[in-house]
Amino acid sequence: MRRAQQLILLNGRAAVSAGGSLASSTPIHTNNNWYNLQQAATLYSSSNRSDGSRSHWLPLSNSVAGRYGGGVFAGAVSFSVLASDVYAKEPLPLDLRPKDVVLFQYEACPFCNKVKAFLDYYDIPYKVVEVNPISKKEIKWSEYKKVPILTVDGENLVDSSDIINKMSQKICPTHSIPDDGTEESKWRRWVDDHLVHMLSPNIYRNPSEALESFDYITSHGNFSFTERVTAKYAGAVAMYFVSKKLKKKYNIVDERAALYEAAEIWVEALNGRNFLGGSKPNLADLAVFGVLRPIRYLRSGKDMVEHTRIGEWYTRMESAVGESSRIAA
Ligand SMILES: N[C@@H](CCC(=O)N[C@@H](CS)C(=O)NCC(=O)O)C(=O)O
Numbered sequence: 475m476r477r478a479q480q481l482i483l484l485n486g487r488a489a490v491s492a493g494g495s496l497a498s499s500t501p502i503h504t505n506n507n508w509y510n511l512q513q514a515a516t517l518y519s520s521s522n523r524s525d526g527s528r529s530h531w532l533p534l535s536n537s538v539a540g541r542y543g544g545g546v547f548a549g550a551v552s553f554s555v556l557a558s559d560v561y562a563k564e565p566l567p568l569d570l571r572p573k574d575v576v577l578f579q580y581e582a583c584p585f586c587n588k589v590k591a592f593l594d595y596y597d598i599p600y601k602v603v604e605v606n607p608i609s610k611k612e613i614k615w616s617e618y619k620k621v622p623i624l625t626v627d628g629e630n631l632v633d634s635s636d637i638i639n640k641m642s643q644k645i646c647p648t649h650s651i652p653d654d655g656t657e658e659s660k661w662r663r664w665v666d667d668h669l670v671h672m673l674s675p676n677i678y679r680n681p682s683e684a685l686e687s688f689d690y691i692t693s694h695g696n697f698s699f700t701e702r703v704t705a706k707y708a709g710a711v712a713m714y715f716v717s718k719k720l721k722k723k724y725n726i727v728d729e730r731a732a733l734y735e736a737a738e739i740w741v742e743a744l745n746g747r748n749f750l751g752g753s754k755p756n757l758a759d760l761a762v763f764g765v766l767r768p769i770r771y772l773r774s775g776k777d778m779v780e781h782t783r784i785g786e787w788y789t790r791m792e793s794a795v796g797e798s799s800r801i802a803a
Contacts (some may be wrong), residue, residue: 550755555667561794564754565597570645575600576803578613578623581694584635584670586622588764592638595760595795596645600624601687601803604696606703612696634667634764638757661750670765672736675729675772678717683773684710690772730777737782746789755794763791 539779575593577600593600605621616623616630622640624631631637642649678684688710688782692702696720717729726732739764749755755763770788779785 537781563796576625584765587767588634589622591760591764599801606696658756658758665761671724675717675721678713684714714758737784741783
């Protein structure tokens with residue numbers, strides 16, 4: 475049997491040429507489609523980084539295996555959080571609620587999950603349009619070609635941190651502005667500049683974890699049948715190699731150790747408080763929770779909770795953020 479996949483890495487970009495039945499079954503690698511998929515599987519935080527460098531990707535949370543982000547694991551939360559420890563979310567007064575909110579997303583994208591954590595916590599109803607990472611036809615109308623994009627009563631907002639800043643100003647005009655030197659803004663920046671870079675090297679660190687991640691991504695994303703089958707294997711192989719490059723780029727020697735260290739740094743930042751925001755989550759809590767949610771129930775996320783002290787805070791956040799406020803499109 476001919477080799478199913480041949481992977482070529484060029485300047486940090488992965489290209490997959492497929493042979494044999496894979497080649498005949500899918501055109502994914504024959505044009506820009508493969509490149510689009512790899513982009514989709516790659517987390518970019520360039521807009522948050524002064525050097526324009528990009529970070530990489532992550533897959534869905536198991537919480538998304540449930541209905542919408544809260545789902546399946548809500549059950550686990552109810553077991554692990556005592557009744558007296560239930561943390562309430564913060565619904566807005568009705569007059570402050572935007573009327574029509576639509577999130578263009580990839581279900582597994584950490585930046586999209588960051589925005590969802592915010593919307594869920596504030597109980598802002600939103601519709602979701604799952605973007606096909608290969609064709610991106612759902613966002614053809616937009617000049618900005620990444621996700622998340624949030625449309626709010628006709629206004630288009632882009633970039634997760636900017637979206638959250640703008641939404642937060644809309645719902646609470648007295649809330650501090652970004653980069654104002656507060657503890658909250660410092661940790662929000664840490665999420666975009668540091669924490670997200672830990673994700674790809676971990677979720678693609680070996681063939682079995684890369685496959686686990688792509689299984690997740692392809693089974694929850696907007697893919698055609700052919701794309702799903704192809705992307706699962708070709709994507710896993712490609713991202714396995716890309717993750718090695720990312721390790722080098724971000725000077726990560728041991729990716730698991732780096733993830734555990736980040737988790738411990740966050741626990742230290744809490745300094746004994748339930749949340750960085752004190753008795754209630756603030757935007758930094760929501761950002762850390764949002765980007766970790768897609769990996770929480772993958773091997774890397776389970777290891778992180780098992781080997782660090784982040785689990786208790788994470789469980790409190792699950793309880794505080796609660797059920798998703800997503801509504802049918
Ligand atoms: N800084 C942006 C990064 C957004 C981003 O890189 N999103 C990824 C998905 S996780 C993306 O759309 N990549 C380009 C692509 O899929 O083509 C943010 O915080 O929203």
